[in-house]
Amino acid sequence: MLHLSARMPERGLDVRLHVERGETVAILGPNGAGKSTLLGVLAGLVRPETGRAALAGRALFRLGSESADDQHGHASREFAAPGGSRTGRPQDTWLPPHARGVALLAQDALLFPHLSSAANVAFGPRSAGATRREAQARALHWLGEVDATDLAARRPARLSGGQAQRVAVARALAAEPQLLLLDEPLAALDVAAAPVLRRMLRRVLADQTVLIVTHDVLDALTLADRVVVMHEGRIIEQGPTRDVLERPRTRFTADLAALNLITGTNTHAGVVMDADATVILPCPSGAPADMPAGSRVGVAVRPANVLVSLTEPRGPNLTVLPALVRDLEPRGDVVRVRSDGLFADLTPRVIADLDLGPGIRAYFSFAAVDAVTYPL
Template sequence: MAGARDQASLHLTATHRARDWELSIDLAAGETVAVLGPNGAGKSTLLAVLAGLLRPDTGHATLAGRELFRLGEGRSSWLAPHRRGISLLAQEALLFPHRSVLDNVAYGPRSAGIPRAEARELARRRLADVEVAELADRRPAELSGGQAQRVALARALAPEPSLLLLDEPMAALDVTVAPQLRRMLREQLHGRTTLLVTHEVLDAYTLADRVVVLRAGRVVEQGPTTDVLERPRTAFTADLAGLDLVTGARTDHGLRLEDGRELVVGARGVVDDGALRVGDAVACAFRPGAVDVRSAGDGPAGSTLRAAITDVEPRGDIVRVRSALVAADVDVQRFAQAGWSTGDVVDFVIDPDAALVYPR
């Protein structure tokens, strides 16, 4: 069964007019792809279409060489959800309350026609894989949230699905429990074709080989996880990744912004420098923690962007100071002593050694 799973590549192209949703996505066999985006971006629609719970208007999809659906183009085919070889792990465990933990996990194999004794033995192995074998005889009502989600993961893995769909599996867990499940997922997803929907950049970094960013039912960026989250091409993706992003043209020492201001960047912060020429379109990303705020006129030339404060957000012992162009993290006591407020024009000073310049 593992050999078959290793060949489980996915291709999907589909549209849903009522939801203004249109996208194409591919997963290589054994690859984990994280799908990021805000509420309403189309993440749940993607999962529902793949799981067979929502019928798109047009498109086609194949998984492990089998056609899941083909709609439009003069003919129609639609594979029933239970025949797709797809398992879905949702935010809530959704275990059958009247069944034991063992029988919950054995349910998928039994539904596929595996004899009861064999299905229960497979279920015991899956429970051991997620380190909850001792819970086999309990009922779901006797489990903690973290335990229930581990059992739900075991149930999702038991049928050896060709594709595993994870719908924000840690969203409903306590912050002290989520890291444990994240570790468990990292172990269990290895070699499995998986689509992970999440709001958390940390999930993408720790679990995903690639990232797809959705906005308003469209793919706006995709690529290897570190490339997308550390070198975003759009302000939208930069915001998801917690980065500041400015764009402009390459200069000898950094970049010239579209408004004519120049920003100096450290020599080691230029990606693909050999392929970049002066005048080429580039993006520059840096973290708000690499930006200082000073009174207007106090910032050094070459690393200062003057702008009005548009928003102030307390974050424990720091304050996130935002402008229309960049944001900075400033010590809360220093911010209070300076007396800055919304509307004040200040100098945002960027650490040139913390900025990354790359082709746009």
């Protein structure tokens, strides 16, 4: 469905991505990772130095060395479709944004202030040549799909943030894009509106091809079939959503998923940690076929399953790691206690009873049953 490779050395972007028809892919990563730049490239708003992209067999762009390869017959078939404008180097092809079949929805709804909600939604079909009656019918259909029929006559000034975003989603879908790009669509909403819109998106996006940029792991778990993790302009990890977020391969992804990640080597006695050769997690089932002795493994532990004490705990199948408390971070009903190794979520009462603070030496521990071990 979508094939993309793009390089922008000045922004540090170097990505290759494939998305199947009807698939929703969440793109996670910190600010500056290149997520929004990637969407801009696909929407035709940002031009990479080199690369190529095809959507449903039609070339969106072929630039630089990639298009030179095309001229000499080395391009793969999915990038060979003609069309678009040629600018810059003679062999370059660049399809303009309006001709791509791609819709981009940002966290700001950007509705036309002088038009009603229905007219905003009808704008895309009208621009594509639909009659006024056809565009109106399509607008009312999609307003109904996003539970916003009662907002049809309202102008944006009379809409709440959540209502405006519903109308913006309807407007994007009414254009019948082959690819829908969502850039932090829930980020500007309050805590009451976000869950409602998230449920709506899950329903209306079920049969669409979607890339959604988000900082929220809950968005990925709720909406996405697959997750792509970006860092410094590159994809560092990707795969089925739960596999990536529950069994991270990198420390960076573990931090995104709020998991402790320990890497090491599997042995018959347990996992030998990379950090200090400590042996942890005796495996009750021995060495499974996909994790033979000597293989690289990851161990993921939820912070709620990590205990902190001032005296060394003892027990069978218990991993104990002494460490200095680095900082305390309030997070709603719990406090995240961080060390250079593990972090734990404790209640304020436990923090007070232990008199924990930065610089205190403590023991961080977890049971084997509370950890997940998997091959890297």
